[in-house]
Amino acid sequence: xxxxxxxxxxxxxxxxxxxxxxATEAAGPQVCDDMxxxxxxxxxxxxxxxxLLVCDxxxxxxxxxxxxxxxxxRDADTYTDRVRLRAVLGDHGPFTSPTPTxxxxxxxxxxxxxxxxxxxDEQGSAPGVLALAR
Numbered sequence: 001x002x003x004x005x006x007x008x009x010x011x012x013x014x015x016x017x018x019x020x021x022x023a024t025e026a027a028g029p030q031v032c033d034d035m036x037x038x039x040x041x042x043x044x045x046x047x048x049x050x051x052l053l054v055c056d057x058x059x060x061x062x063x064x065x066x067x068x069x070x071x072x073x074r075d076a077d078t079y080t081d082r083v084r085l086r087a088v089l090g091d092h093g094p095f096t097s098p099t100p101t102x103x104x105x106x107x108x109x110x111x112x113x114x115x116x117x118x119x120x121d122e123q124g125s126a127p128g129v130l131a132l133a134r
Contacts, residue, residue, distance in 0.1 A: 018102045028129060030055050033062060033086035040085055041070050051116050053126050054085055060124035063089045064116060095120040096130060105130055 030053040031040055044052055044067055054063040065085065073079060073088050095118050096105050109117055109130070116131045 019099055028053065030061070030126065031085070032057070033084070033089065035085050036081060037070050037073050037079070037083050037085065037088065038081050040065065041067070041074065044070070051129070053118055053129070054089060055126075056086075058124075061095070061118055061120055061126035064118045064129070065089065066116075097121070098127070 028049055028051070029043055029047045031043055033054050033056055035043075040052060044050070051064055051066045053061050054065055056062050063085075073083065094108075094112060094114070096108070098119055098121065100108075105117065109115075116129050118126050119128045119130055120126055
């Protein structure tokens with residue numbers, strides 16, 4: 001797996017010194033944590049994406065959820081169509097800030113087995129997502 005560059009590299013940035021902010025892609029669809037799993041899957045399908053950023057009532061990013069995670073929840077014996085994202089999302093994170101180097105972020109993502117990682121700024125907003133290429 002290698003990191004995907006989603007924005008043009010600044011001409012003066014040496015690859016070893018590039019930060020997460022240099023390679024962050026647009027955040028994509030963001031949904032509120034009171035949305036049902038079924039509606040979140042529909043949003044994902046219509047947006048043709050494999051993940052959604054989940055925000056709380058204050059608009060702060062609380063999680064990144066994947067199609068595989070939601071499908072597993074939907075296929076469980078205890079699932080009903082009223083299950084909300086906030087009820088099934090465990091701990092919040094992992095996240096990264098815009099300041100680590102790409103090497104640091106890439107190592108952390110590979111170590112944790114993550115394909116995508118939300119980039120969260122100081123205010124808790126998600127300006128983008130860092131994704132690994134396969």
